[in-house]
Amino acid sequence: MKTHENHQQLELFKAFKPISLTFCQTKFTFIDLFAGIGGFRIPLEQLGGKCLGYSEIDTEAIKVYQKNFISYCNSEEINLGDLTRITNLPDKIDLLVGGVPCQPWSIAGKLKGFEDPRGKLWFDVIRLVKNHQPKAFIFENVKGLTEPRNKVSFESIINQLEASGYWVTYAILNSYDFGLPQDRDRVFIIGINKIIENYANFSFPKPLANTPKLYQIIPGISQQKLNKKKFDPDILFEGKIPVSRGRFQKIDELNDFFMFSDIRDGHTTIHSWDLIRTTEREKKICQIILRNRRKKKYGDKDGNPLTLEILRELITNLQENELEKLIKKKILKTVKDQGYDFVNSKISSGINGVSKIFLPHSDVLATLTATGTRDYIATQSFTCQDHKIYKENFIQEIYFKKKYKPLSSRDYAKLQGFPDWFILADNENTAKKQLGNAVSVPVVYHLTKSLLKTIL
Incomplete structure (x- = not known):
C-alpha cells in the first residue's frame, strides 16, 4: 500500500x-x-x-x-x-x-x-x-x-x-x-x-x-497477489552467493526477472539451449564451456574462446562433430585462430532480441538509457515459487506464449516520472x-x- x-x-x-x-x-x-x-x-x-x-x-x-x-x-x-x-x-x-x-x-x-x-x-x-x-x-x-x-x-x-x-x-x-x-x-x-x-x-x-511496483506504473500488465517464499541462500545458489548481486536481488528470494544469456548462470538465467531441443549431452557441453570460458588460464578476456584441445581435456570423449551440431543449432560459433565460443556472447544483446523479462511484481526495472535496452515486462502474473521448476515454468507459461511486451516511450516517461x-x-x-x-x-x-x- x-x-x-x-x-x-x-x-x-x-x-x-x-x-x-x-x-x-x-x-x-x-x-x-x-x-x-x-x-x-x-x-x-x-x-x-x-x-x-x-x-x-x-x-x-x-x-x-x-x-x-x-x-x-x-x-x-x-x-x-x-x-x-x-x-x-x-x-x-x-x-x-x-x-x-x-x-x-x-x-x-x-x-x-x-x-x-x-x-x-x-x-x-x-x-x-x-x-x-x-x-x-x-x-x-x-x-x-x-x-x-x-x-x-x-x-x-x-x-x-x-x-x-x-x-x-x-x-x-x-x-x-x-x-x-x-x-x-x-x-x-x-x-x-x-x-x-x-x-x-x-x-x-x-x-x-x-x-510502487511495476504493475502499478506500467499499463497493460496484470498482477495477482503474491506471497514470496523465503529460501535458504545455499539452496538458491548451491552454496556460493554471487558477489555481483545488486540492491534489488535478495539472497533469500527468487529473482523478479529472467536474464537471457549464454555467458552467465543463475536460477533465473535462461540459455539458448533451454529454448530449443537439445540433448542432455549437448547441455552438459554448453555448461562446461560456460564454466570455463572466463578462467584466466585460458586468456585475459572476460570470456575466451576455447580450442578443441582444451575442450577435449574438459569434456570426456568429446567428438568434433558434437561441436558442429551445436554450431548448426546456432548455439556455438568458431572464432578464427582462437576456438569455440557462444553465438550469444553479449549480455546487452540477450537471446533472440530479449535481454531481460521483468515480472509485474518487480520493485524495479533496470536503468533506462539513451541507447535503449532489450528489456521486456511480462504482461501477466507468474506466481510459481518452486525453485526447482521456476525457470522451466516461466519459459513455458510466459516466454513461449509471448506473454511479455517491450517498453514503449510512454512507459519510459512513466518510469522517469514525467x-x-x-x-x-x-x-x-x-x-x-x-x-x-x-x-x-x-x-x-x-x-x-x-x-x-x-x-x-
Whole structure:
C-alpha cells in the first residue's frame, strides 16, 4: 500500500499542467542548462520556479522542450543556445540547474573524461557559476563520475566549484527511493553560495516510505497477489552467493526477472539451449564451456574462446562433430585462430532480441538509457515459487506464449516520472533516447524542495 504522502505525490505528477506563470506567484528563478526535454523544469515549476532561460543544442530535444513549455511562457524567457557561447545570463538567478553530459564518465562513453569534448563542458559550467553567482546550483551526472577511476577529475570539479564561492556537497540518489520503479543511481552535486546564511544546514531528502511496483506504473500488465517464499541462500545458489548481486536481488528470494544469456548462470538465467531441443549431452557441453570460458588460464578476456584441445581435456570423449551440431543449432560459433565460443556472447544483446523479462511484481526495472535496452515486462502474473521448476515454468507459461511486451516511450516517461500531459517526440526511438537521457522528475522535486528551505 502507498502512504498518503506518496499517493498525493503521484497524483501531483499526474495532474500538474503548466500554466502561465503570470497567474501564479513566482518563488524563485532558475536557468535550465543542458535542458534536454525538461526533466528539471517540470518539478522546478511545480515548486513555484520561473525559468529565465534555457540552453540546449539537440534540435529534436529543443522541439519537444518548446512544444511543452515555451508556448505558455512570457516573451522574456531566453533561448540561450550553445552553452560554450554563453557570455551573459539574466540578473538575479536563484538556481542554476542541469544534467551535464554523462557519456565521458560512463563505460558506454569509453571513459574519456576531460579528453572528451563533452567532458570539457564542465569548464563552461564552472565559468558560468563563477561569473554569475547564483544563490545555488544543482548538477546531475552518472554515478561513474564519483568512482575511483574518475577520482582526479571529480575532485577537480568540486574544488573549482568551491573556489567560486560555494559550499558544495553531493550524494548518489536512486530513483526507486523517490517513487519510481527504476533502479537508477545518479550523483547530484549541490552548491550554495556562501552569502546565504546557514548554507551548511542543507540536507539531502530522505527516501520515501513506499514505492510502487511495476504493475502499478506500467499499463497493460496484470498482477495477482503474491506471497514470496523465503529460501535458504545455499539452496538458491548451491552454496556460493554471487558477489555481483545488486540492491534489488535478495539472497533469500527468487529473482523478479529472467536474464537471457549464454555467458552467465543463475536460477533465473535462461540459455539458448533451454529454448530449443537439445540433448542432455549437448547441455552438459554448453555448461562446461560456460564454466570455463572466463578462467584466466585460458586468456585475459572476460570470456575466451576455447580450442578443441582444451575442450577435449574438459569434456570426456568429446567428438568434433558434437561441436558442429551445436554450431548448426546456432548455439556455438568458431572464432578464427582462437576456438569455440557462444553465438550469444553479449549480455546487452540477450537471446533472440530479449535481454531481460521483468515480472509485474518487480520493485524495479533496470536503468533506462539513451541507447535503449532489450528489456521486456511480462504482461501477466507468474506466481510459481518452486525453485526447482521456476525457470522451466516461466519459459513455458510466459516466454513461449509471448506473454511479455517491450517498453514503449510512454512507459519510459512513466518510469522517469514525467506527467501524463507531457507531449513526447513523434518518433518512438527518439522519444526513448530523450527520456533515457533525462533526469527523474520526482528526484529533482524532492531534492529542490529540500534546497529551497535553505536558500529562500
